[in-house]
Amino acid sequence: MAQDLVAELQLLHRDAGRPSYRRISAEIRRQNHMPDTVSHETVSAILRGEGLARWSKVECVVRYLAAMSVHRPNQDEEVRRFHALWLAASDQLAPGAAAPAEPPAVPPPSEPPLAESPDVAPSPAGITPTGPAPHRNTGFTGREKLLDMFRAGLTAEPWQPLILYGLGGVGKTQLAVEYAHRFADEYDLVWWIAAEDRSQATASLAALGERQDWPSSLDMAQTVTIVLSRLELGGVRWLIVLDNAGPPAELASLVPASGGHVVVTTRDAAWLGAGRPIEVDVFARRESIELLRARGHDIDFDEADQLAERLGDLPLALEQVADMQSATRTPVREYLRQLDERAVGLLAAVPPGDYEATVATAFAVAADRVRAESRAAGQLLELLSCLGSEPITLSLLRRGGGRVAPPLGRLLNQTDLLDEAVRLLRRYGLVKVLDGGQALQVHRLVQAIVRDTLPAYALDLAYGNAWRLLTSANPGNPSEPLTWDMHAQIGPHLRPARVIEVSNADSRQVIVDQAKYLNEIGDFEGSRQLSQEAWTAWTQQENPDGVRVFACLGRLVAALQALGRYTEARELVDDAWNRLQTHPEYGPDHPTSLEIANTLAVLHRVFGRYGEALRLDRDRVERYRRIRGEEHRDTVLARNNLGASLRAAGDYRAAYDIDADLAESGRQELGTDDQRTLLSISNLARDLYGLGDYAKALELQQSTWQAYRVRLGDRHPLVLAAWRTIVLGLRKSGRVQAALEEARRLYLVSQGHVGPDHELSLAAMMTYANTLCAAGEATRAWNVATDAMDRYRRQFGERNPLTLAAATNQAIILRAMGEKRRARQVGESAYYTLRRVLGQDHPYTIAAGIGVGNDRALAHEKESARRMLTQALEDARRVRGQRHPDTLTCAINLGLLLPPDDPAAGRLATSLDDLRSVLGPEHPLVLAAASGRAGECDIEPPPV
Secondary structure: OHHHHHHHHHHHEEEEEEOHHHHHHHHHHHOOOOOOOOOOOHHHHEEEEEEEOOOOHHHHHHHHHHHHHOOOOOOHHHHHHHHHHHHHHHHHOOOOOOOOOOOOOOOOOOOOOOOOOOOOOOOOOOOOOOOOOOOOOOEEEEEEEHHHHHHHHHHOOOOOEEEOOOOOOOHHHHHHHHHHHHOOOOOOOEEEOOOOOOOHHHHHHHHHHHHHOOOOOOHHHHHHHHHHHHHHOOOEEEEEEOOOOOOOOHHHHHOOOOOOOEEEOOOOHHHHOOOEEEOOOOOOHHHHHHHHHHHHOOOOHHHHHHHHHHHHOOHHHHHHHHHHHHHOOOOOHHHHHHHHHHHHHHHOOOOOOOOOHHHHHHHHHHHHHHHOOHHHHHHHHHHOOOOOOOEEEEEHHHHHHHHHHOHHHHHHHHHHHHHHHHHHHHOOOEEEEEEEEEEEEEOOOHHHHHHHHHOHHHHHHHHHHHHHHHHHHHHOOOOOOHHHHHHHHHHHHHHHOOHHOOOOHHHHHHHHHHHHHHHOOOHHHHHHHHHHHHHHHHHHOOOOOOOOHHHHHHHHHHHHHHHHHHHHHHHHHHHHHHHHHHHHOOOOOOOOOOHHHHHHHHHHHHOOOHHHHHHHHHHHHHHHHHHOOOOOEEEEHHHHHHHHHHHHHHHHHHHHHHHHHHHHHHHHHHOOOOHHHHHHHHHHHHHHHHHHOHHHHHHHHHHHHHHHHHHHOOOOHHHHHHHHHHHHHHOOOOOHHHHHHHHHHHHHHHHHHHOOHHHHHHHHHHHHHHHHHHOOHHHHHEEEEEEEEHHHHHOOOOOOOHHHHHHHHHHHHHHOOOOHHHHHHHHHHHHHHHHHHHOOOEEEEEEHHHHHHHHHOOOOOOOEEEEEEEHHHHHHHHHOOOOOHHHHHHHHHHHOOOOOOOOHHHHHHHHHHHHHHOOOOOEEEOOOOOHHOOOOOOOOOOOO
């Protein structure tokens, strides 16, 4: 727990511009509103994690850093967030905290929860086997002065990233590679990140976390935050290289802020203010001559000098020319003549500033040589120049070659022809062969020159071949993990190949599938960006209402939901739904309309419009039954969603009937361990909880818990929701201490996995608060519940049932703290708003009404309390049943208020006996009622 507190403090320190410890201490002293003073030594200890300081001192540091942060977070919210982390750290350090009152009822996840840092075994010194620096260039020449500057820049104070900048081809990457290998013994970990594309860089950082066995998250952005935090904690000597970095605005959040060495190679001058810059220029002439003579064939000093002059001493061009000249044995005089003949024409075709015209001439001559020897190999080079600069595997080329026209198509479909073409391209220095000959890479400078020197018709053909290759290689079915490797290979090339601009069905499908794949692996932001780009482009093209356009909208909405951006998702879905209902090619029975209706129903539940969600889901079930049949998978899924809407509406009995049928048919037809069966069983457990059968709900969910985790992983949202059902079952069955330990872990894991504002995290937060209250820790419960309440209000609004349920629980906690007046203010407001929003018969309204009755009883307004509880009891018996624990609790509370001579007072003993029969004689609620204390009915909303 302490590590999470320190990691978040260090992130906040970074966002505040890393002010010195003395400055933080001095500024805190000058601000009269601070709760304490903090010496600079204590500031240092807090930020380094050396012990756990008093909360008042930590709060001062948090308030100051939040005020200085570039993101300008709300100070009070940050204080609440850090207080929760501090409490968790305090729990960990408290005597006996590690020994729960009874053994955990739920087996711990197979990987450690987020709050518990695993021991990290240092990697062997040098380059790591995954995510390593590229192979060392055995022909590396010169650059000794730059390497000295490189070393000095990394070790200088204050800490800053080292920025290697310069034009394409000057050798920035080779310099970083040479440094990584030369000083490998000084690092435990070296990690190389291809940083041109943010999604690729994000995935690379996530892979680093996986290799180090650090906790991961369903949301890749959360995983990256964890990785950065771990790096910044230090303890492992590491070097991170972000190679060919794009704009810093896109990548700055992926750069560690301390703890090791960071190197950024880039052509983008915007990075110069983000670290300690070193300009990498072209070779000195002596270095150029040395390289050409070492790598070329029979080149004397004067010839090398002339070639270096003609090539502008650009390292990449020198290497390519030396390799080609060595392979072809072309006399230097002849090579110089060809450069002279081609230079003028090529200069006009090359945009200035990105690479030198002499370099363009050299590469264009090499490309012409290839075309002269093999038209198909020339087309392969042109195809590769219209893809990304990331390596492309031969398996992808072969898989996607079926739709490419000859002669390139024939080459891609015949292994021997493809191998021969690769050898030709390699001989001329135009392609690198990686991974033991299984992948190719063309430098982006070569790509640009090839594209810019092609006539328009040939460039169109090359781009056409590129998108045909990618669409033909698309494996589809992105929900199936077996397809993920090919989707990962396709992804980096979609934007360079301009696939989004192509309006045919296959090209749109590969984009939709890639967005789905990114969502499946947890790169929600990457999925959102790709979906947004495609959606914007396609709605401006022909057929803006095509099936795949709406499918793209579905991917965009799914990503927005996963990111917690519910309002944006709702606006998009509302617009699409209205268009579909009146569109002549769609209508309510069309599969696309039914898919959008499902998304709309989910968002209705998120925003508390339970009646509208129920109406939509009932309609979908009937339409699927008519169109697909009762047993079709779409009908089964629609019935599952109908059960969710029934639970949200409070009709647990109707939901139970559906889920029991689905669970049984799933067992018979799919097996108990099938994901769909497991989901139905989890829903059935939630129905049982809603019906008040807590012990049976717990037993049912525990019976499939291990299979669910094996099937989906410990951190899948459905598994987290099932974990919460187990926590609720433990608490409501009276096993409060076991529930408390599990609730705390679930709360921390959910926050780290899907983010603090996600509906799952907020539900886990409120469950933890309710469990703390049940365990007698009302003050801690109040802190957690207040944080949850603020987030609910901000995310969903004041009148959302989730917000109002949180307020009802807050009132219970306030009563436990003795805050009678505040409890009544909060509880009555929530009750009357729930009556207006959900109606008098909803279980949430009934529970809130019981709380209001308790408030009035505490205020000695017995007649008013009796009226409130009498009405609540009548409603509870009608809605929840005679023997539901909430109904019996209400009856007992009412009985405690009746005078002994009231005929109804005799029912108190009967209600207590019934509660004892339902929950057991030693249940805390039964014991409290037997001692004359009124019971509480908190609210635990099911997942949406």
